[in-house]
Amino acid sequence: QVLIDSPLSGVSRDEMRLDELHLTKFRLRFLFSNSKDFDCFKLHKARQIRNKLRTDAFYRLKKKN
Helix, strand or coil: CEEEEECCCCEEEEEECHHHCCCCCCCCCCCCCCCCHHHHHHHHHHHHHHHHHHHHHHHHHHHHC
């Protein structure tokens, strides 16, 4: 689930499921100021795994062509 909010268009703050959303070119980054060290560590490891999978897929496609 994600948190949505848009004061300009009148959308109140609410949660939505990811399969109900459409991706756009806009992106927001939030600082994890309330995160504990272990939470930051888990996030860092998850990002490493995601980036490794993405890089491997990119090079597999590049090698194919």
